Amino acid sequence: MPANAVTSLTNHQIRLASRPVGLPTRANWSATTEPVTEPSEGGVLLKTLALSLDPAMRGWMNEGKSYIPPVGIGEVMRAGGVGKVIASKNPKFAVGDYVSAGFGVQEYLTVAEADMKRSGLGKIDLRAGSLTQWLNVLGMPGMTGYFGLMDVGQPKAGETVVVSGAAGAVGQTVGQIAKIKGCRVVGIAGGAAKCEWVVKELGFDACIDYKSGPSAVKEGLKAHCLKGVDIFFDNVGGEILDSVLARINRSARIIICGAISQYNNTTAVQGPKNYLSLLVNRARMEGIVVFDYADRYHLAVAEMAGYLKDGRMKSKEDIVVGIDTFPETLLKLFNGENFGKLVLQVAVD
Ligand SMILES: NC(=O)c1ccc[n+]([C@@H]2O[C@H](COP(=O)([O-])OP(=O)(O)OC[C@H]3O[C@@H](n4cnc5c(N)ncnc54)[C@H](OP(=O)(O)O)[C@@H]3O)[C@@H](O)[C@H]2O)c1
Incomplete structure (x- = not known):
C-alpha cells in the first residue's frame, strides 16, 4: 500500500x-x-x-x-x-x-x-x-483447553471428566479433546439449547443445565457421574465448583481455568466451601494461565487442526x-x- x-x-x-x-x-x-x-x-x-x-x-x-x-x-x-x-x-x-x-x-x-x-x-x-x-479452537481458548486438560488434568481413558461453561470457547474444546482421549464427558451449561448442542453435536455423554433448578447440578452429577469425578475443568467457580467438589474421586484433578460467576462481583469472591474434599480424596486443585504454554502452541494447533480436518472436532x-x-x-x-x-x-x- x-x-x-x-x-x-x-x-x-x-x-x-x-x-x-x-x-x-x-x-x-x-x-x-x-x-x-x-x-x-x-x-x-x-x-x-x-x-x-x-x-x-x-x-x-x-x-x-x-x-x-x-x-x-x-x-x-x-x-x-x-x-x-x-x-x-x-x-x-x-x-x-x-x-x-x-x-x-x-x-x-x-x-x-x-x-x-x-x-x-x-x-x-x-x-x-x-x-x-x-x-x-486454534487460538487462545483452544490452547487453554488443550494444555489445561492435557498438562494439568492428565486424562486417562475411562475417567470421568466434568467441564463447566461447556458450550463456551474453552469448554467445547475441553470436552471434545477429553472424548477423543477416551474419557466419559459431562458438561455443565446454561439452558436446554446449549446442553442439547453439546451432547448431540459435540458428542458429550451428558450435559447438566444448571439453570433448570436450584439442585440441578447436584442431581445431575449424581445421575451422570455414577463412578464419581476424576477431572473437573472449571470455567465458572462459585456454587458449581462446590457441587463438583462434593463428588470427586481419590486423586482427582481440578483445573481452575476461570471463575466467570465471580468476575463482576461487588463483594468478595466466593471461595470453595467444600475444599476439604481435596484432603479426603488426596486430590489437587491447580490454576492454569495459557500464556505459560506459548512455546508449545504450535504442537497443539497441529493436533487440533488434524481433528478439525478428520471431523473429530467441531467448533x-x-x-x-x-x-x-x-x-x-x-x-x-x-x-x-x-x-x-x-x-x-x-x-x-
Ligand atoms: N486461565 C486461562 O489462561 C484462561 C484462558 C481463557 C479463558 N479462561 C477462562 O475460561 C472461562 C471460559 O472462557 P471462554 O472464553 O470459553 O468463555 P465462554 O465460555 O465462551 O463464555 C462465557 C460463558 O460463561 C457462562 N457464564 C457466564 N456467567 C456465568 C455464571 N454466573 N455462572 C455460570 N456460567 C456463567 C455463560 O455460559 P452459560 O450460558 O452456559 O451460562 C457464558 O456463555 C472463563 O472463566 C475465562 O476467564 C481462562
Whole structure:
C-alpha cells in the first residue's frame, strides 16, 4: 500500500475510560479516532478483521496485581485478534498475509519490528482452520483447553471428566479433546439449547443445565457421574465448583481455568466451601494461565487442526459485527447470550 494511501486511513478505537464496578457499562469506554501511521523500517501495518472477546477482559479492566498488568485508563482496550498485513517493511511478512496478534479493540495496528514478539504477531494458515477458528479452537481458548486438560488434568481413558461453561470457547474444546482421549464427558451449561448442542453435536455423554433448578447440578452429577469425578475443568467457580467438589474421586484433578460467576462481583469472591474434599480424596486443585504454554502452541494447533480436518472436532463461533458494538457485545459473555466463541467482526476480508 503506498504511503499516501496509508496516511489517508482513519483508525477507530475503543479505549478504557474508567474502571467499572460490577458489570461494565458504555460509560466505562470511549470511542476515539486516530490517523493510521506508516510502519517504520522492519515493521508492518495490520488491518483488524476479527477480535476475540474474552471473559478475561473484565479482569484486565480492574486495578491491581494479576498475571498481566491492567489496561490503563485511556489506553486502547487489549484484545487478541486476526487480521491481514496491508503494508510491510519486513521481509518475513508480505502484504496479504493473515496474522494473529494482540490487536487491541481498533481497526488498524502498526507494529514496529522490536514489538513483534511482545504483540504475539504470527502468521496463521487458513488451510488449518478458518479465521474465526483461529480465535477459537486454534487460538487462545483452544490452547487453554488443550494444555489445561492435557498438562494439568492428565486424562486417562475411562475417567470421568466434568467441564463447566461447556458450550463456551474453552469448554467445547475441553470436552471434545477429553472424548477423543477416551474419557466419559459431562458438561455443565446454561439452558436446554446449549446442553442439547453439546451432547448431540459435540458428542458429550451428558450435559447438566444448571439453570433448570436450584439442585440441578447436584442431581445431575449424581445421575451422570455414577463412578464419581476424576477431572473437573472449571470455567465458572462459585456454587458449581462446590457441587463438583462434593463428588470427586481419590486423586482427582481440578483445573481452575476461570471463575466467570465471580468476575463482576461487588463483594468478595466466593471461595470453595467444600475444599476439604481435596484432603479426603488426596486430590489437587491447580490454576492454569495459557500464556505459560506459548512455546508449545504450535504442537497443539497441529493436533487440533488434524481433528478439525478428520471431523473429530467441531467448533462454533458466535460472530457479532461492528467495532462500535463492543461495549454491549462484551456483556454477552456475562449473561450467557453468547453461543460458542464470541467474536467481534471488525472488517470483512
Ligand atoms: N486461565 C486461562 O489462561 C484462561 C484462558 C481463557 C479463558 N479462561 C477462562 O475460561 C472461562 C471460559 O472462557 P471462554 O472464553 O470459553 O468463555 P465462554 O465460555 O465462551 O463464555 C462465557 C460463558 O460463561 C457462562 N457464564 C457466564 N456467567 C456465568 C455464571 N454466573 N455462572 C455460570 N456460567 C456463567 C455463560 O455460559 P452459560 O450460558 O452456559 O451460562 C457464558 O456463555 C472463563 O472463566 C475465562 O476467564 C481462562
